[in-house]
Amino acid sequence: MMKRFSIFVLMIIAVSAIFATTIYDVQYTTVPGADNTYPSTMTGQEVTVEGIVTGIGISGYEDNFYISMPEGGAWCGIYVYAAQDSSRALGDLVSVTCTVAEYYGLTELSFPTDVTLISAGNPLPPPVVVTTLDVSGNEAYEGVLVELQDVYVSAVQDGYGQWYVVDMSGTPCQIDDTFFYLDSVDPPIEVIQNDYWAFIRGIATYSFDEYQIDPRFPEDMSHVSAIGENSINPVSSLNGNYPNPFNPETVIDYNLVDNAYVEIGIYNVKGEKVNSLVNSNQAAGNHQAVWTGIDLNGNTVTSGVYFYMLNGDSASMQKMILLK
Secondary structure (H helix, E strand, O other): OHHHHHHHHHHHHHHHHHOOOOHHHHHOOOOOOOOOOOOOOOOOOEEEEEEEEEEEEEOOEEEEEEEEOOOOOOOOEEEEEOOOOOOOOOOOEEEEEEEEEEEOOEEEEEEEEEEEEEEOOOOOOOOEEOOHHHHOOOHHHOOOEEEEEEEEEEEEEOOOOEEEEEOOOOOOEEEEOOOOOHHHOOOOOOOOOOOEEEEEEEEEEEEOOEEEEEOOOHHHEEEEOOOOOOOOOOOOOEEEEEOOOEOOOEEEEEEEOOOEEEEEEEEOOOOOEEEEEEEEEEOOEEEEEEEOOEOOOOOEOOOEEEEEEEEOOOEEEEEEEEOO
């Protein structure tokens, strides 16, 4: 009889483990709230969940951190608030017992009664590659480690550490300095409108009625400020290209102040020359060059962000987007 009882207890433990609450269970919902966010269906309940620490030390709130299910992905990350007296490091697998709460639209695990280290040094879940459209207005990535690729700065809010980037999706996404201040690192990170960034990764979150991405440290951001060996001094010589975005061709309009030998080069986001549209002496005045999305070998290039650079009596560079 005792043996049967032991087997029964083990079965209950096994079943409980299989159906243990996960971060996904806490986060996932299809029911919108009154504020157009998606509150957890488990708000107010005490839960115990496990996750790998992916972000630590929000500015002014150093006891707070983010955890994620090891596989990462949508609905699999969450914010842990006010976890006092519990040291942690990136890659720690922890068990958190606390109450699920909604704080102005942000789902969080508030005031843990227990944070237990299960193991250290675990690999972080790979960042989910998303578009700026994916992040903007999307609850699924709240608390998730994500990565944007091939974006440029569409707006900067001076003095607030907030700026907006956009990619081929055409919808801006806010970047915030929640984890660290841009001018607090050495050298300081300068954000300039129309600058290009190869990638920006960080934690997607929700604050002040807006979804955003918070880079955790400078290494989460890869900046490309210029193409080629020469510094670019933007002037009014390039008047833009139209249409932009374009498919299959675009017209680049430019103006020369003086007679000059002119080159119009096309570059990809890695700084590699894709094509050369103009290589000749030209008179002062207005000119146009047409690019049909063909590279130096006569092949059609893929969709994406490209740069066109004028080298003549002065140097100038602008960006364009090929959409297919």
